[in-house]
Amino acid sequence: MEIRADEISRILREQIGGFAAGVDVSETGTVLSVGDGIARLHGLERCMAGELLELPHDVRGIALNLEEDSVGAVLLGESHEICEGDEVRRTRRIMSV
Numbered sequence: 001m002e003i004r005a006d007e008i009s010r011i012l013r014e015q016i017g018g019f020a021a022g023v024d025v026s027e028t029g030t031v032l033s034v035g036d037g038i039a040r041l042h043g044l045e046r047c048m049a050g051e052l053l054e055l056p057h058d059v060r061g062i063a064l065n066l067e068e069d070s071v072g073a074v075l076l077g078e079s080h081e082i083c084e085g086d087e088v089r090r091t092r093r094i095m096s097v
Contacts, residue, residue, distance in 0.1 A: 031055070031086040032070060037079045041071040041088050054089045057081040061088070062095045 029043030039061060041053070053061040053073055059082055065072030075082060 027090045029071070029088045029090075031082060031084055031088060033084060034075070034079060034082045037075050039073050039075055039079070039082060039088075041073055042069065044071045044088065044090060047071050047090055048092075048094060050094045052091045052093050052095045054091060055082055056086050 027044060027046060029041045029047075032040040032042050034040075039055070041047075041061075041063075044053075044063070047053075047063045047066060049063060049066055051063045053063055055061055055075070057078060059075055059077035059079060061073035061075045063071050063073050073088075
Protein backbone atom coordinates (compact mmCIF):
# COMPACT_ATOMS: atom_id res chain seq x y z
CA MET A 1 0.00 0.00 0.00
CA GLU A 2 1.38 3.36 -1.02
CA ILE A 3 0.88 6.48 1.13
CA ARG A 4 0.15 9.58 -0.90
CA ALA A 5 0.85 13.02 0.50
CA ASP A 6 -2.05 14.68 -1.30
CA GLU A 7 -4.52 12.17 0.15
CA ILE A 8 -3.19 12.70 3.68
CA SER A 9 -3.40 16.47 3.21
CA ARG A 10 -7.01 16.20 2.02
CA ILE A 11 -8.04 14.09 5.02
CA LEU A 12 -6.32 16.46 7.46
CA ARG A 13 -8.01 19.50 5.88
CA GLU A 14 -11.43 17.82 6.18
CA GLN A 15 -10.87 16.99 9.84
CA ILE A 16 -9.54 20.45 10.68
CA GLY A 17 -12.42 22.08 8.80
CA GLY A 18 -14.96 20.30 11.00
CA PHE A 19 -13.20 21.22 14.23
CA ALA A 20 -15.06 23.68 16.44
CA ALA A 21 -13.11 25.02 19.37
CA GLY A 22 -15.34 25.89 22.31
CA VAL A 23 -13.68 28.21 24.78
CA ASP A 24 -15.10 28.89 28.23
CA VAL A 25 -14.21 32.48 29.05
CA SER A 26 -15.91 32.53 32.43
CA GLU A 27 -13.82 34.16 35.09
CA THR A 28 -13.14 31.92 38.05
CA GLY A 29 -11.54 32.46 41.41
CA THR A 30 -10.70 30.64 44.62
CA VAL A 31 -12.09 30.82 48.13
CA LEU A 32 -9.38 32.13 50.48
CA SER A 33 -11.37 31.89 53.72
CA VAL A 34 -14.90 31.44 55.01
CA GLY A 35 -16.46 32.51 58.29
CA ASP A 36 -19.84 33.70 59.57
CA GLY A 37 -21.43 33.55 56.11
CA ILE A 38 -18.70 35.72 54.56
CA ALA A 39 -16.11 34.49 52.05
CA ARG A 40 -12.84 36.11 50.95
CA LEU A 41 -12.22 35.33 47.28
CA HIS A 42 -9.17 35.65 45.07
CA GLY A 43 -8.93 35.80 41.26
CA LEU A 44 -12.06 37.79 40.43
CA GLU A 45 -10.36 40.99 39.31
CA ARG A 46 -13.26 42.13 37.12
CA CYS A 47 -16.01 41.32 39.60
CA MET A 48 -18.71 44.00 40.00
CA ALA A 49 -20.22 45.21 43.27
CA GLY A 50 -23.47 43.34 43.86
CA GLU A 51 -22.61 40.63 41.34
CA LEU A 52 -24.10 37.19 41.90
CA LEU A 53 -21.41 34.51 42.28
CA GLU A 54 -21.66 30.72 41.97
CA LEU A 55 -19.93 28.43 44.47
CA PRO A 56 -20.03 24.64 44.95
CA HIS A 57 -23.01 22.85 46.57
CA ASP A 58 -25.53 25.27 44.97
CA VAL A 59 -24.34 28.10 47.22
CA ARG A 60 -24.55 31.61 45.78
CA GLY A 61 -22.81 34.74 46.92
CA ILE A 62 -23.11 38.49 46.48
CA ALA A 63 -19.89 40.43 45.93
CA LEU A 64 -19.88 43.41 48.27
CA ASN A 65 -16.35 44.31 49.30
CA LEU A 66 -14.14 44.81 46.23
CA GLU A 67 -10.46 45.19 47.07
CA GLU A 68 -7.33 45.17 44.90
CA ASP A 69 -6.37 41.57 45.60
CA SER A 70 -9.59 40.00 46.94
CA VAL A 71 -13.37 40.17 46.98
CA GLY A 72 -15.58 39.86 50.05
CA ALA A 73 -18.88 38.11 49.43
CA VAL A 74 -21.95 37.37 51.52
CA LEU A 75 -22.88 33.71 51.07
CA LEU A 76 -26.48 32.68 50.43
CA GLY A 77 -27.15 29.08 51.37
CA GLU A 78 -25.29 26.40 53.30
CA SER A 79 -22.06 28.32 53.82
CA HIS A 80 -20.66 25.61 56.11
CA GLU A 81 -20.18 23.44 53.00
CA ILE A 82 -17.80 25.98 51.41
CA CYS A 83 -14.10 25.36 52.10
CA GLU A 84 -10.82 27.13 51.45
CA GLY A 85 -9.68 26.33 47.91
CA ASP A 86 -13.18 25.87 46.44
CA GLU A 87 -13.77 27.37 43.01
CA VAL A 88 -16.04 30.39 42.57
CA ARG A 89 -17.43 31.64 39.24
CA ARG A 90 -18.69 35.01 38.12
CA THR A 91 -22.18 35.18 36.63
CA ARG A 92 -21.81 38.72 35.21
CA ARG A 93 -25.28 39.46 36.65
CA ILE A 94 -26.02 42.03 39.32
CA MET A 95 -28.15 40.62 42.13
CA SER A 96 -31.71 41.91 42.09
CA VAL A 97 -34.91 41.06 43.92
